[in-house]
Amino acid sequence: MISKKMEKLVENNSVIREMFEEGKKLAKIYGHENVFDFSLGNPSVKTPAKVNDAIKEILEKEDSLKVHGYMSNSGFEDVRGVVASSINKRFGTNFSEKNIIMTVGAASALNIIFKSILNPDDEVIVFAPYFMEYDNYISGYDGKVVVISPNTDTFQPNLKEFEERLSFKTKAVLINTPNNPTGIVYKEDVLKKMSEILMKKQSEFGHEIFLVSDEPYRELVYEEKELPYLTKFYDNTFIVYSYSKTLSLPGERIGYVVIPNEMEDSENIITAVTIANRIIGCVNAPSLIQRTIMKCIDEKVDVSIYKNNRDLLYNQLVNLGFECVKPEGAFYLFVKTPVDDKEFCAKAKEFNLLFVPGSSFGCSGYIRIAYCVSEDMIRRSFESFEKLAQSYSMK
Secondary structure (H helix, E strand, C coil): CCCHHHHHHHHCCCHHHHHHHHHHHHHHHHCHHHCEECCCCCCCCCCCHHHHHHHHHHHHHCCHHHHHCCCCCCCCHHHHHHHHHHHHHHHCCCCCHHHEEEECHHHHHHHHHHHHHCCCCCEEEEECCCCCHHHHHHHCCCCEEEEECCCCCCCCCCHHHHHHHCCCCEEEEEEECCCCCCCCCCCHHHHHHHHHHHHHHHHHHCCCCEEEEECCCCCCECCCCCCCCHHHCCCCEEEEEECCCCCCCHHHCCEEEECCCCCCCHHHHHHHHHHHHHHCCCCCCCHHHHHHHHHCCCCCCCHHHHHHHHHHHHHHHHHCCCEECCCCECCEEEEECCCCHHHHHHHHHCCCEECEEHHHHCCCCEEEEECCCCHHHHHHHHHHHHHHHHHCCCC
């Protein structure tokens, strides 16, 4: 008999994964080329060639015992030093290797943070729409999720409600920018105001409130500007990063946590998060890919490919009468539906179109379309989108 916690998780299995499996079933029936699966955020842009070259070079030239062996639970010191130097160069920060903990992707990073800071019934604030797995990461350590309702005009954080919902039980605030599922980039003045509110509430409540910034899409931005680094605005900030999208390496599970020296009780928190990295079962981030990251620290995928996909699909959907705030980053469109979002997804499957309902992200009446697919597939899907729009008598 499985545990009570797992019974609930089994019952509420990820809608994204369900749609992914549905896509495989439809492909067997209609042919892969006739199914248009926009459900999974799996990068489609090729991994930079330097990454593969670096892996070969490491395997050929470096000590195999070091390459494949254990290291500190926080990761190789030289790798963490290179990561810290790269961040310092880009953002004018002052981190060293001790401020960096290498992790098994962003998901593991979030888990070890929450394991380290949450007591039973501590509250973590999230802003709808938000990545559905946050619920599991938080509740897995007996925390409670407090959801701030979406601002559907801009999808910027609703700071008025945020300030009202902060309470003595608030232990952390979790944000994600560029955002999954909207693709919206949170504005710098909004983030500064959020930090000011948090500083005021910390003083009022007499205890720290942590800001956790989940940033796997940081490099996937379509404007020529650098996103602000939040440790400059607020001392009690964790930065969570992943190379899954930056280098198209989702299956390699590699990322890191930044814990600044300015954070309250930073020494103990660094130690706690490092231990959590071990005891949740990861032990350490994968050794080979850590060493690869060190050699490829300045590499990035070609973001222009995603930008082209965005423009192509966004313009087509708007021409068909769909409503959507144009995304500034990531690789998702969050599109308003003319009917209930789950009903709309069911209808879309009649035309072999697969989306994720917005209700899965805490924002009903929308669908998420992941355009990290080939341009060819997007163009081939246009006829199905037209039929879907016609079925609702849209423009």
